[in-house]
Amino acid sequence: xxxxxxxxxxxxxxxxxxxxxxxxxxxxxxxxxxxxxxxxxxxxxxxxxxxxxxxxxxxxxxxxxxxxxxxxxxxxxxxxxxxxxxxxxxxxxxxxxxxxxxxxxxxxxxxxxxxxxxxxxxxxxxxxxxxxxxxxxxxxxxxxxxxxxxxxxxxxxxxxxxxxxxxxxxxxxxxxxxxxxxxxxxxxxxxxxxxxxxxxxxxxxxxxxxxxxxxxxxxxxxxxxxxxxxxxxxxxxxxxxxxxxxxxxxxxxxxxxxxxxxxxxxxxxxxxxxxxxxxxxxxxxxxxxxxxxxxxxxxxxxxxxxxxxxxxxxxxxxxxxxxxxxxxxxxxxxxxxxxxxxxxxxxxxxxxxx
Amino acid sequence: xxxxxxxxxxxxxxxxxxxxxxxxxxxxxxxxxxxxxxxxxxxxxxxxxxxxxxxxxxxxxxxxxxxxxxxxxxxxxxxxxxxxxxxxxxxxxxxxxxxxxxxxxxxxxxxxxxxxxxxxxxxxxxxxxxxxxxxxxxxxxxxxxxxxxxxxxxxxxxxxxxxxxxxxxxxxxxxxxxxxxxxxxxxxxxxxxxxxxxxxxxxxxxxxxxxxxxxxxxxxxxxxxxxxxxxxxxxxxxxxxxxxxxxxxxxxxxxxxxxxxxxxxxxxxxxxxxxxxxxxxxxxxxxxxxxxxxxxxxxxxxxx
Numbered sequence: 001x002x003x004x005x006x007x008x009x010x011x012x013x014x015x016x017x018x019x020x021x022x023x024x025x026x027x028x029x030x031x032x033x034x035x036x037x038x039x040x041x042x043x044x045x046x047x048x049x050x051x052x053x054x055x056x057x058x059x060x061x062x063x064x065x066x067x068x069x070x071x072x073x074x075x076x077x078x079x080x081x082x083x084x085x086x087x088x089x090x091x092x093x094x095x096x097x098x099x100x101x102x103x104x105x106x107x108x109x110x111x112x113x114x115x116x117x118x119x120x121x122x123x124x125x126x127x128x129x130x131x132x133x134x135x136x137x138x139x140x141x142x143x144x145x146x147x148x149x150x151x152x153x154x155x156x157x158x159x160x161x162x163x164x165x166x167x168x169x170x171x172x173x174x175x176x177x178x179x180x181x182x183x184x185x186x187x188x189x190x191x192x193x194x195x196x197x198x199x200x201x202x203x204x205x206x207x208x209x210x211x212x213x214x215x216x217x218x219x220x221x222x223x224x225x226x227x228x229x230x231x232x233x234x235x236x237x238x239x240x241x242x243x244x245x246x247x248x249x250x251x252x253x254x255x256x257x258x259x260x261x262x263x264x265x266x267x268x269x270x271x272x273x274x275x276x277x278x279x280x281x282x283x284x285x286x287x288x289x290x291x292x293x294x295x296x297x298x299x300x301x302x303x304x305x306x307x308x309x310x311x312x313x314x315x316x317x318x319x320x321x322x323x324x325x326x327x328x329x330x331x332x333x334x335x336x337x338x339x340x341x342x343x344x345x346x347x348x349x350x351x352x353x354x
Numbered sequence: 355x356x357x358x359x360x361x362x363x364x365x366x367x368x369x370x371x372x373x374x375x376x377x378x379x380x381x382x383x384x385x386x387x388x389x390x391x392x393x394x395x396x397x398x399x400x401x402x403x404x405x406x407x408x409x410x411x412x413x414x415x416x417x418x419x420x421x422x423x424x425x426x427x428x429x430x431x432x433x434x435x436x437x438x439x440x441x442x443x444x445x446x447x448x449x450x451x452x453x454x455x456x457x458x459x460x461x462x463x464x465x466x467x468x469x470x471x472x473x474x475x476x477x478x479x480x481x482x483x484x485x486x487x488x489x490x491x492x493x494x495x496x497x498x499x500x501x502x503x504x505x506x507x508x509x510x511x512x513x514x515x516x517x518x519x520x521x522x523x524x525x526x527x528x529x530x531x532x533x534x535x536x537x538x539x540x541x542x543x544x545x546x547x548x549x550x551x552x553x554x555x556x557x558x559x560x561x562x563x564x565x566x567x568x569x570x571x572x573x574x575x576x577x578x579x580x581x582x583x584x585x586x587x588x589x590x591x592x593x594x595x596x597x598x599x600x601x602x603x604x605x606x607x608x609x610x611x612x613x614x615x616x617x618x619x620x621x622x623x624x625x626x627x628x629x630x631x632x633x634x635x636x637x638x639x640x641x642x643x644x645x646x647x648x649x650x651x652x653x654x655x656x657x658x
Binding site: 065066067097098099101102103121123124126127129130131151325326327328329330331333334336337340341352 | 504506508510513518521522523524525528529545547548549550551552553554557560562564566577581596597598599600601606608610
């Protein structure tokens, strides 16, 4: 790629890429990625030089549930199948306290996971001390992952990140779960974190592409001091998907940001492996755009579409109402509940107790 | 009328709310509150409300148990110190109601199994968790009609209603509640999920219960059983309300509840706090009624 012009103010900056298509992408596949498919994708990404690959149920450890759907295999089976085949990449997992527990983290570690995103809502970092400490005790790379970061201001994010750092997190992530943030929002939060965190604590950014801002936001994060970026090859992820990693890698190459990834190889993975796997083309459509515009958790997309079909209330109406009620990640039960309440108000459903 | 004298251990949200609930009881009287911080707001409030207080933990209470005739204690501290608190008080013949996730005694959900514990004269009963109190009655309402292979509950709590103890120990909450879904709810497998939502104004506690029955569910009988059970809970938690469901998808039964509190100590959104303290108070009342009627007599538990 030497023919591309590669000079910018970020020239020479090193950024660690973290692929999400086998975790966030599970949402877009209704948790139905097989172990064989995971191994195929992960070995291709490993070969392309991606250093971290997240592998779990979409909702992470403990995610198999009626609330979040059941995957085709238990997390440990996915993790061990992938981890045993990696030449250089580390397998990471997602752990949301309140859903996943330390027992499951231990099992994931035993299966070969060596990095964990410990995720809380952006104002609830103090639900993570046990899990972050446990991850450190295991010796894994440990991230504090502040979901729905648009719902806390820069000072609040800095304070929450500082808490997670105090529990032992190596890296603090600004996580734009709703794909709502704009570059200025990202910069303000990352800069506020950079100001309060220890110099050795890294900062990450996890974007969603609901407003088409995944790449611009990731670049803004790097400008403000982030050194880890989540994305997914071909954007396979919840909502309109994550920051498409092959596109981001190309932009990095143009800007002289060093990712260590083979661009042509991940372009091939995107086109030849991921896109053919998609049940629907992951893109900014009416509903995923609504997520980004209304600030709604990206995972709510497919649940809302299903509730819309069942109760006859348009998905966009449900999503806007969920945004108004400030529902957060994990409250997927409230999608059906909200749809039923709206259906009753519109005379489409009868109250059982009436 | 004579009342049974009670001590409250732990001066946080739950302990403070318990003062209001117990004061209202015709058979219980709050006498002592135990804390560990002399400057705590909870202890100051307890003194204002006429209780005796100590900041020396349970050891500060022990010398007064006999003279003040304490017969029932409520422990709202943490799972880590509960066993020791319980041992010390049981030795003095004080019955313990455990509001921590320690769960060393049998698990109690009043409309499901309180009668059974009172008959056995248990000296330590555990109240599981707020989510357990809110959801297990419904799991039981299904499992008493048809066998339940798996039950899953989702509790959404307002951030302002979740104290530091619960936050730092979410796993204990998850394990204790999951276990109780089986042990008391009657499901063969159970799973509990908790979500803490910081929305302003704070959201009222919400609970969703999913049950998978072994055979095709009998809609009419299960719906009737659930409505009846909700009525039972409403007797001690008036803000316990069915919002949506039961709705049936194949063998899956889904129920969507809301729990508003009485607004005693924390505002009404904190139904999670109320359902815990109301259930604990209801449990203590059942024991107190038996003691007052001379049907049971608490005995000191010998240390082994």
